Amino acid sequence: MPRTPLPEWAPHQAVWIGFPSHxxxxxxxxxxxxxxxxxxxxAVHAEGRGEQVLLVAADAEAAAAARALVPFAxxxxxxxxxxxxxxxxxxxxxxxxxxxxxxxxxxxxxxxxGDEDIGARLARARxxxxxxxxxxxxxxxxxxxxTGLVVTTEQCLLNPNRNPALTKEVVERRLAADLGxxxxxxxxxxxxxxxxxxxxxxxARFVGPNRLALPVGAENDPNWRVYxxxxxxxxxxxVEVVEIPSPGRVLRDEEVVPASYMNFYVxxxxxxxxxxxxxxxxxxxxxxxxxxPDREVMGLRADAILTGGGSFHCISQQIPA
Numbered sequence: 556m557p558r559t560p561l562p563e564w565a566p567h568q569a570v571w572i573g574f575p576s577h578x579x580x581x582x583x584x585x586x587x588x589x590x591x592x593x594x595x596x597x598a599v600h601a602e603g604r605g606e607q608v609l610l611v612a613a614d615a616e617a618a619a620a621a622r623a624l625v626p627f628a629x630x631x632x633x634x635x636x637x638x639x640x641x642x643x644x645x646x647x648x649x650x651x652x653x654x655x656x657x658x659x660x661x662x663x664x665x666x667x668x669g670d671e672d673i674g675a676r677l678a679r680a681r682x683x684x685x686x687x688x689x690x691x692x693x694x695x696x697x698x699x700x701x702t703g704l705v706v707t708t709e710q711c712l713l714n715p716n717r718n719p720a721l722t723k724e725v726v727e728r729r730l731a732a733d734l735g736x737x738x739x740x741x742x743x744x745x746x747x748x749x750x751x752x753x754x755x756x757x758x759a760r761f762v763g764p765n766r767l768a769l770p771v772g773a774e775n776d777p778n779w780r781v782y783x784x785x786x787x788x789x790x791x792x793x794v795e796v797v798e799i800p801s802p803g804r805v806l807r808d809e810e811v812v813p814a815s816y817m818n819f820y821v822x823x824x825x826x827x828x829x830x831x832x833x834x835x836x837x838x839x840x841x842x843x844x845x846x847x848p849d850r851e852v853m854g855l856r857a858d859a860i861l862t863g864g865g866s867f868h869c870i871s872q873q874i875p876a
Contacts, residue, residue, distance in 0.1 A: 559735035561649050562701035562761060563821040564847070566876035569676060570822065571630060572596055573638025573870045574621045574630075576613035580637060580863070587859035592638075593624045594855050595867050600627055601824035606873075609642060611677065613669065631675050636667020637662075639865055642693035644872035645685070646675040646734065652873035653678035653685050654733055656692040661751050662716030681874065691717040695754040695869055699729070700761040703737040704794075705730060710744045710753030717746045717752075725780050738766075742785045745875055746813040747777045749864075757815045757870050760786055762817065762846045766795045773803035777811050794864070797846065800838040805831050807862065812833075818857075818866035819843060826850050829857035829866040 572595065575581050575588045596608045608628040612618040613635050621630045635643065642661070645653035655674045660666045678685045696712055699705045707831050711717070712726055721729070723741070730736040745753020752816055758781070762768045767789050772779030778801065805814035816839040819828040826847045829837040844852035857866045 556731060557652075557733065557735045558648050558650060559701065559703050560646055560699055561875045562699060563873060565701065567606040567651070567823055567873045568876045569609050569874045570599060571609045571611055571640050571644050571872045571874070572599075573635070573640045574610045574612045574617055575638055576617035579638065584859040584862045588863070589620065589624065591855065591857055592870065593861050595820070595827055595870075596625050596628055598825050598827045598853060598855060599820065599822040601822070603627075605822050605824035611635065611638075622736045629678070631680065633673060633680070634669040634671045636665070636670035637859070637863065640673070640872045641695045641869045642751075643670045643673045644694070645678045645683070646694055646872075647678070647874050649875045650678075651683050652689050653672045653683040655685050656688045657690060658693065659691050659717065661693070661723070662714060664750055690721065690729055693754065694872060695751060695753065695865075697736075697758040698755055698759065698761050699736060700764050700766070702764050703735065704765060705734070705736040705738070705739065706742060706759055706761065706767060707742040708742045708745050708753040708755050708756055708758065711751065711755070714752050716805075740789060740794060743787055744781050744784070745830060746781065746815060748811050748815040751864070757813055757818050757865075759789070760817050760819070762797060765793070766797060768797045768799050768817065768846065770801035770815065773801050775804045776801050777804055781783075799842045800835045802831050802833045802835050802839065805833060812861055813864075814861060815866070816840070816843065817869040820867045820871050821847065822850070824850060826852040827867050828852065828854045829861070830854035831858060831861070832856065
């Protein structure tokens with residue numbers, strides 16, 4: 556059985572971060588999205604106290620912009636469809652081996668050239684050993700605590716648009732065989748209007764061994780039943796639940812968007828929490844700050860990145876030390 560991936564709070568040597576590269580995808584949000592990615596990269600780098608930042612740009616124009624905005628980062632030019640490297644980059648263990656899973660555009664929703672093999676290309680460029688895995692799995696669909704326990708959602712991993720022939724039992728065996736996860740906590744649905752079909756990194760995150768952070772619905776929160784169900788399942792499985800305030804109902808163009816503080820990134824020096832200008836932002840960041848007393852915890856706006864469907868965790872993938 557392979558070595559279980561280290562938890563996100565274990566030391567990193569570097570992090571890949573996707574840099575918005577396609578004006579036709581981002582349109583009027585391109586410049587703001589780039590500014591938000593730059594702020595995230597600065598926070599993670601922490602003036603050299605954090606980790607090496609590897610900005611991934613899809614073409615020469617984007618790479619030039621990235622180098623001008625983030626002079627401390629190493630900029631890599633690798634064609635990709637979009638910046639969601641949590642899902643398309645490989646999952647790397649502490650021994651320098653990169654598990655490269657198949658990717659099908661989140662169940663066939665977004666077929667963007669380059670996304671299908673960006674993981675293997677990034678791994679090889681880093682000198683990592685690439686281990687292909689012959690089933691569809693996105694990094695944002697799972698989160699592990701470092702002990703062999705992993706959390707996911709039935710909405711995503713059992714969705715017929717990913718691996719229609721795989722039962723729950725087979726998925727569990729594959730998680731064990733390919734990633735060393737020996738215990739699976741199955742939650743139900745993810746957030747409303749999440750085009751990833753309920754990625755768990757927008758819903759629930761491990762913050763310690765057998766310790767799971769979950770949102771608590773604010774007034775008029777469209778996901779309050781989802782949060783309640785997830786907490787009940789976790790507690791029934793013997794997992795400690797830490798409650799984090801939710802952003803509540805966040806609208807863009809009169810439509811509910813999957814805004815979540817759970818899409819935070821845990822770096823060597825900093826924990827970066829996406830915020831959205833809601834009254835709950837301060838309480839959400841404070842609750843996460845209490846969980847990571849050894850790191851600087853900060854909230855950064857992620858409004859433009861969210862127009863693409865995700866946030867800071869979605870655009871990054873760490874390389875363990």
